[in-house]
Amino acid sequence: MTGNEAMAEAAICAGCRAYFGYPITPQNEILEYMATRMPGVGGAFIQAESEVAAINMCYGASAAGVRTMTSSSSPGISLKMEGISYLAGADLPCVIINVARGGPGLGNISPAQGDYFQATKGGGHGDYRMIVLGPATIAEAIEMVMLAFDLADKYRVPVMILSDGMLGQMMEPITLPEPVDPASLPGKPWALTGARGRHPNVVTSYAIDPGDLSQINTKRQSRYHQIEEKEVRYRETETSDATIVIVAYGTVARIARTAVRMARSQGIKLGMMQPITLWPFPYAPLRTLSSRVNTILTVEMSAGQMIEDVRLAVADRAETPFYGEVGGLVTTPKDILREVKRNVS
Amino acid sequence: MSVNMDNMVKVFERPRSLTDAQFSYCPGCHHGLVTRIIAHTIDELGIQDRAVIVASVGCSVTMYEWFRCDGIQAAHGRACAVATGIKRVNSNLIVFTYQGDGDLAAIGTAESIHAANRGENITVIFINNQIYGMTGGQMAPTTLLGQRATSCPDGRNAQLAGYPIRFAEVIAQLDAPVYVTRQALYDQKRIMAASRAIKKAFQCQIDGKGYSLVEILTNCPTNWRMSPVESNSYVMNQVVGTFPLGDLVDRG
Ligand SMILES: Cc1ncc(C[n+]2csc(CCOP(=O)(O)OP(=O)(O)O)c2C)c(N)n1
Ligand code: SF4
Ligand SMILES: [Mg+2]
Numbered sequence: 184m185t186g187n188e189a190m191a192e193a194a195i196c197a198g199c200r201a202y203f204g205y206p207i208t209p210q211n212e213i214l215e216y217m218a219t220r221m222p223g224v225g226g227a228f229i230q231a232e233s234e235v236a237a238i239n240m241c242y243g244a245s246a247a248g249v250r251t252m253t254s255s256s257s258p259g260i261s262l263k264m265e266g267i268s269y270l271a272g273a274d275l276p277c278v279i280i281n282v283a284r285g286g287p288g289l290g291n292i293s294p295a296q297g298d299y300f301q302a303t304k305g306g307g308h309g310d311y312r313m314i315v316l317g318p319a320t321i322a323e324a325i326e327m328v329m330l331a332f333d334l335a336d337k338y339r340v341p342v343m344i345l346s347d348g349m350l351g352q353m354m355e356p357i358t359l360p361e362p363v364d365p366a367s368l369p370g371k372p373w374a375l376t377g378a379r380g381r382h383p384n385v386v387t388s389y390a391i392d393p394g395d396l397s398q399i400n401t402k403r404q405s406r407y408h409q410i411e412e413k414e415v416r417y418r419e420t421e422t423s424d425a426t427i428v429i430v431a432y433g434t435v436a437r438i439a440r441t442a443v444r445m446a447r448s449q450g451i452k453l454g455m456m457q458p459i460t461l462w463p464f465p466y467a468p469l470r471t472l473s474s475r476v477n478t479i480l481t482v483e484m485s486a487g488q489m490i491e492d493v494r495l496a497v498a499d500r501a502e503t504p505f506y507g508e509v510g511g512l513v514t515t516p517k518d519i520l521r522e523v524k525r526n527v528s
Numbered sequence: 529m530s531v532n533m534d535n536m537v538k539v540f541e542r543p544r545s546l547t548d549a550q551f552s553y554c555p556g557c558h559h560g561l562v563t564r565i566i567a568h569t570i571d572e573l574g575i576q577d578r579a580v581i582v583a584s585v586g587c588s589v590t591m592y593e594w595f596r597c598d599g600i601q602a603a604h605g606r607a608c609a610v611a612t613g614i615k616r617v618n619s620n621l622i623v624f625t626y627q628g629d630g631d632l633a634a635i636g637t638a639e640s641i642h643a644a645n646r647g648e649n650i651t652v653i654f655i656n657n658q659i660y661g662m663t664g665g666q667m668a669p670t671t672l673l674g675q676r677a678t679s680c681p682d683g684r685n686a687q688l689a690g691y692p693i694r695f696a697e698v699i700a701q702l703d704a705p706v707y708v709t710r711q712a713l714y715d716q717k718r719i720m721a722a723s724r725a726i727k728k729a730f731q732c733q734i735d736g737k738g739y740s741l742v743e744i745l746t747n748c749p750t751n752w753r754m755s756p757v758e759s760n761s762y763v764m765n766q767v768v769g770t771f772p773l774g775d776l777v778d779r780g
Contacts, residue, residue: 201617227616231609232642239606239639243582243613246600247621251613269603375598375614377621379577385592387583387601 186321187212187351189359190280190344191220193328194252198365199278200226201244201251203237205259208292209348210282213254234259238266238279245275246386248374250332250365254280256348257298258289260306267341268307272388274373274403276335278328280344282351285511293511294347294434299488302345303462310400312407314342314414315461317432319440321355327459329360334414336369338406345461347484349434349513416459417468421447425454427478427527430469430493432458435482435514442519453523461489469496478502478526482519485509502526543567545576545596552590556756558713558746559587562655562726565719566626567595569727573734579622582611584636586628587661605636608643611650622733624651629670630660633695640695647704647738651729654695654743658767665751669693672770677751692770696743700776707732707740708777712768714745714760725775732780740780745771 184192191213194202202221204214214230221228227244231237237253245251255263260281270277283298285291300306302315314334318324324346331342375384390396421443422428431439436457446453456472456479458465473479479501481490490505497503506522508514546567553559570579576597583591585604592599598621602610607625615623625632632640632654643650659677660666667677667684670692674683684692700708707729711722722744729740745767747759754762 201613203613227613229612229616229646232638235606236609236612236639236642239603239609240613240616242602242606243600243610243615244617245613246610247580247614247617249617251617265603266606273601375580375600375621376618377578377580378596378598383592383596384598385600387592387599389589389601391590 184357185212185352185354186324186346187282188216189321189357190324190328190346191216192359193325194278194332195220195224196360196362197250197329197332198363198368199250199252199332200224200365201241201249202226203229203231203240203253205231205234205237205255207256207259209284209351210254210256210280212351213280213282234262235266238263241277242266242270242273242275245270245277246273246375248371248376250336250368252278252280254282256282256284257286260298260301264301264307267313268309268311269388270341271307271311271313272309273386274339275341275386276339277341278331278335278344279341280346283345283347291511292348294349294484294513295511296347296433296435296484296488298345299461299483299485302343303464312340312462314340314410315345316342316459317345317461318350319433319436319457321350321353321357324350325357325360338410345433347434411463414460415463415465415468417465418457418459419472420455420457422454422456422472424452425476426452427480427523428454428456428472428476429480429482429519429523430456430458430489431482432461432489435484438514438516439482439519441516442523445516445520446523451523451527464492466492466496469493470500473497473500476501478504480522480526481505482514482522483507484514543571545570547594547596549593551594553587554750556749556759558657558744559655561713561719562653562744562746563588563591563594565723565726566653569723569730570597572727573730575622575730575734578620579624580614582607582614582623582625584625584627584631585662586631588626588628588655589662591626605631605634606639607631607636608648608650608652609639612643612646612648615648615650619649622730624653624730626653627655628661629654629656629658629668633669633693641698644699644705644739644741645702649733649736649738651733652739652741653726654741655746656743656771657746657748658692659748659751661748661751672766694771696741696776699741704739705741705777706738706779709775710743710745710771710773712745712763712773714764728780737780
């Protein structure tokens with residue numbers, strides 16, 4: 184199975200019963216997989232007229248109480264940003280997969296990490312946050328899609344899987360998780376199911392009175408704080424005795440793992456920290472780590488986006504060099520090792 | 529004089545599916561009339577506990593607050609996509625959108641056409657007042673040639689802004705829609721006809737027949753700078769000339 188198909192099947196396993204999408208390379212396999220798979224499980228599938236329509240179909244299906252997903256790649260994700268802001272503003276759960284590609288503009292269809300800012304710092308308008316998960320392997324992607332649906336429901340927030348064309352297109356043997364029966368999931372008393380024997384339910388992000396909106400937003404922010412406290416996830420490899428540590432997520436983390444092995448075999452004390460939640464970002468663990476090591480090298484397939492969060496966490500406790508490839512070029516373990524060596528004195 | 533209520537027959541009352549909240553529309557605005565007709569229809573068809581209102585962005589933005597029905601607020605123009613999402617996961621619900629001309633026929637053109645073209649089993653109520661009411665009277669895609677708006681102060685000029693779009697006719701070109709009609713509210717006869725059309729559109733959905741659109745020519749006394757009475761005459765004498773009334777598709 185390709186990474187794209189695995190993520191689609193993982194969504195079905197998680198109880199996703201509504202998928203709306205629009206073709207764009209390199210994520211087409213998710214749409215195509217859902218087109219064949221959804222009818223068999225009694226779910227809804229539509230190839231929408233645009234990414235704007237798709238995310239708004241998600242908004243409706245999610246409001247009706249069903250686990251809902253859409254997927255796209257960078258240019259299409261830009262179009263979904265309005266809808267993501269509305270999902271956040273109406274406290275609706277939804278899973279969005281970005282199989283990111285080179286940008287800006289039409290860019291190219293090669294893997295890239297230039298959408299980190301968009302995913303983690305807003306992207307759409309207004310004071311909102313979105314949980315962002317960055318899988319490095321297909322096994323991680325499956326696990327994270329399952330987790331994404333649970334977190335989305337638990338906190339009533341949109342959750343993004345920030346992957347890239349490399350992960351989407353590669354093939355790996357996988358084990359699929361135990362499927363979840365949607366009927367066994369916790370109820371959603373807020374959902375639109377018809378006002379029978381209860382007060383009407385309303386799903387809206389609109390509050391004309393600033394006092395009201397302030398109250399609603401403050402309540403939502405406290406949920407965000409809870410997420411920051413409880414849901415930070417990351418993985419450390421070979422950091423206990425490391426003098427230099429790579430920080431990388433997604434495909435770069437996968438490549439950097441090989442670089443760590445190569446470095447270790449040459450006696451270089453290299454470790455790696457892989458943020459799994461890009462929001463909430465693992466600031467505290469990175470801060471702790473930074474007081475034990477000399478250098479924290481951030482590697483991204485971008486001109487440097489996550490590096491801003493790394494520097495926020497590290498401050499001046501360690502050196503924070505950056506190495507990036509842009510335009511859809513994929514970095515190699517050898518390139519990374521060269522950068523490591525340049526930074527160990 | 530004492531009145532014995534027991535002997536009186538109630539001939540007019542507030543529809544049961546409306547809450548006690550006051551409409552936020554201006555006095556004399558047809559929005560209020562259509563909203564009331566919809567509530568009455570929901571009562572008549574007994575669907576208060578199945579109906580889901582998809583409110584759009586425009587003067588009717590808080591429509592869900594006035595009904596004892598579940599409701600959702602859609603982003604500007606996206607109501608038909610939102611309605612599609614709801615209906616596709618729960619076909620037992622009676623899902624309708626209520627959209628202005630800016631919402632449905634400008635920013636939401638793609639969503640409006642494609643929901644109709646897929647034949648989504650939803651009901652679309654389209655309020656054509658030839659103006660952007662909520663934002664203070666700018667030109668709409670439906671503004672008549674020569675009709676003034678704040679963004680075409682000398683009247684709509686076809687060279688600059690094209691022609692008023694006849695959206696019901698656009699939708700009527702498609703194969704999927706089962707009921708497409710244009711109605712008005714300028715006199716009692718028209719109000720009765722519009723009420724029947726709205727009821728029929730909901731009935732189509734209840735019967736599982738598919739997509740229906742009711743376009744209603746309405747007024748905007750505030751931004752047209754007319755009295756409600758003048759605005760009724762304007763719809764009758766001017767607007768209908770550009771937007772002919774009647775059923776365009778009836779496969780119901
Ligand atoms: C994306 C976006 N663009 C613009 C607006 C501003 N806006 C609010 S209502 C409206 C026009 C409403 O006109 P119409 O749909 O005709 O409804 P009416 O108020 O006339 O009933 C506009 C442009 C918005 N809310 N969202
Ligand atoms: S601004 Fe116009 S359309 Fe809006 S409520 Fe007032 S009269 Fe009606
Ligand atoms: Mg209007």
